[in-house]
Amino acid sequence: MSTTPSNSGFSTSEEIHLLSNITTRPHTFKRPYKTTTRRYKPTKQVISDEVKYLQSKENIKFDTPTYTSVGAPPSLKPRKHYCDITGLPGKYKNPANGLRFYNVEIYQEVIRNMPPGVDQEYLGLRGANVILK
Amino acid sequence: MPSSTQNPQKIYSLRENESPASPEPFYQNYKEGVPIALDLGSSSFKIGLTNSTSPNNVFPTLISRFRDRKANKSLTIIGNDIYRDSSIKSSTKSPFDGPLITNWDYVEDILDYSFEHLSVTSSNGKVNNPIIMTEPPCVPFSQRKNYYELFFETYQVPKITFGIDSLFSHYANTDNYNPKTANSLVIGTGHESTHIIPVVDGRGLLSQAKRIDWGGSQSSQYCSKLLSMKYPYFPSKLNSNHATNIVQDHCYVSNDFQEELKNYLDMENLEKNDVVLQATNELNSGAASSNAANAESKKKSEEELKRQAEKRREQGKRLQLQAQQKRLEKLIQKEQEWEYYSNLKLEFESMNKQQIQARCVQEEFESVEDFNKYVANLDKSLKKARNEDVGDGEEGGDGHSGQWTLVDIPDDQLNEEQIKEKRKQRLMKANFDARERAKQAKAEEEELLRKFEEEQAEWRARDLEDWCAVKKSELADIITKITEKAKLLESFKDRKSMAAQQRMRNIATLANDENGSTSATSRKRRRNANSTIDNDPNDTFGTNDDDWNAYRDITNASLEEQLEEDNQAVLKIEAELLLYDPTFHHEDTFNASQKFDWENSTLHKFIHGPRENILVKLQTESSQKNDGKLLEPEELENHPEVVQRNHQMHFNIERIRIPEILFQPNIAGLDQAGIVEISENLLYHRLDGNFQPGGQSYNLIQDVFLAGGLVKWPNFESRIINEFTSFLPVGAPLKVRRAKDPIVDAWKGMQKWSQTEECENSYVTQAEYDEMGPEYIKEHGLGNVCLK
Incomplete structure (x- = not known):
């Protein structure tokens, strides 16, 4: 192939153009024109469309696996607690904001001097933050 | 202290993604009709003709589209080519949004690019090769519809078949795979999600498969969040490639998370657990020349600083002198007042109460108490003022009482000049008196102190x-x-x-x-x-x-x-x-007890690892060398070792905390069961739960197969063995194995499978697609099931 870029990494824009040309030139294996313009849908919408699509089908058997049905169920085991700051076992909990902590040092040095909002960031790491809408 | 003699820790640099040495290869052996196997993963894209045993192209599923203004042309750069120029890296995008493909234009570009690299040529405007490709378990209908449209309408391929990546990986890793009797529990970790799929009698049992919405991408995002909160003021930015590489290089699965976690930060464990990550900074990025220039300019400014300090000192002295003068004048005034009132007090001794009262009122006091209070206050303030100035009493006090000749002569016997002189002399005399009194007071105090010391000494002796x-x-x-x-x-x-x-x-x-x-x-x-x-x-x-x-x-x-x-x-x-006390040592002092004991500080060890704080260390070293002289803050700030340390992160608990999320997803707030709990539930409840020979569960546990990129973490297999053993019946024949090459094995499975009859029977042809529509697939042991 004539378009093989040199090994030395490119600094010239010529080389970039050559690399880009691999993709953008007309291809022998494809019709020369672009097919229909596609609408961009975010994943959330793709999933909700899928749910609607599944509901519209009437004769699906109850145990047919679908995108939504293969999602793992919640855990039934007792939840273990960990320190939100360090990840060590979190025996204690600050009643003011629900942050868990390992020992009194973490509480005194970190949690008590926390700037506002940081506690929510820590809680957000385990999805326990308050989301204002 | 042992720590100061410890060896320096091993330092890892933050790894950037580099472009591979060789450019993306072009395939030399293209033939029409040979199936193309294609694994479109959300992390990496693998493609190759099945007449080769390994994929021709493996590259990250990334695309960068930007406009070259000079040439007035839109450019599209894909895969590893992106890393060839740092300016392109910033605008990279993925066709995926989370687990699903959302931008099909990007997919088309990537396919164009990869078909070109496979040297696909055609005389009829079609890709004349069958396609075998991967898809996630239970993929949404719209995704497959888009695949069909893309391949049948844009590329007009003759036929296509889909399968599940982790099942292909299992297929590749199993010699003599029997499509009728193969049994396995496949745990496939992916970039966006993790699947647990039982394979019973050669078929992936998708009705019992489960998906955990956690994979490599979430792990590296979580890692990046953890580190940015651990080091909120870190001087250089951590990008997503760094985070991904940290997770890949330094994380490992803990064999017993609870136990290991408890003692993770103990000094002896931390020494081997702590990973030091060094970000680039001016010092190690080779800007030595600019540094030298900096040093020179700093020297110059040091001289300037000295001059400024000198100036400031002089000004201070002048101000001090002025203040002293003022204080002296005030003191003299007070002395005179005090003299007057003490005379008055003497007078009071010879008067009765009413007379005193009257006199007080005459002196503009409310009552006798008021007078007493005033005098007492005056006395106090005088004493204080004398103490303050007694130190520098030598300069003005060289006069003798004999010099003040005019003080005692009444005013009417003096001329104007002399009156002025007299006023001056009186001032000086008062000044002298004040000093004398202060000296006396001080001497008295010293006497008292001496007496006290003597008493103490006597007490000690006794x-x-x-x-x-x-x-x-x-x-x-x-x-x-x-x-x-x-x-x-x-x-x-x-x-x-x-x-x-x-x-x-x-x-x-x-x-x-x-x-x-x-x-x-x-x-x-x-x-x-x-x-x-x-x-x-x-x-x-x-x-x-x-x-x-x-x-x-x-x-x-x-x-x-x-x-x-x-x-x-x-x-x-x-x-x-x-x-004096032989039992009292330096260690017993209040200061020593207050001193920061970093070896017992969880927080210090978590953030700074198993070494002393560099600032403290430098200060103590400096004071040992230069007799207690400490380093200036500025000097300290620019100390090369300090700069180096400020650009370091310590990666310790996170090493096991991040992989643990696959086992306990609720650590990251994901309300799903972990892989072990799901497997247990599957083996005991959703399958027959029979661990005797011949039972479904019995067959499955003999081949627990781990696939996907995350199983490269060390100890993944042994952790699975530990956990499974704990819930399985005693003596159950558990066997766990891992894919040989977790990234490429899915492609290899497709390549191997493409030679089989089962594959031949699973293709959907263009004609069938036109007739049945996009919902139609042919079911086979390694693929999804049809909706029905």
């Missing part, structure tokens, strides 16, 4: 033990006071604490008083309206020492001063104890 005990109890008293005050000071920080509220109340009452409220004191004050707060005769404030606490309650500054005083007292007593 009963050392008793003396020590008393001193120690004194020391303990002061230390309790200090801790109490420190606590009080601390509690002021909290707006809601008792102390802070008491303080607010005090301020409120004071403010109220000034506004003239109905409180008792203010009523009294209004009765004698001409008396201000300063000379109110009924005001006995200050007679009791505790009254002054009112001010202390309001300003915290005095509390700090007191703390300082107490600290001085502690030092003094400790110095005495160190000198």
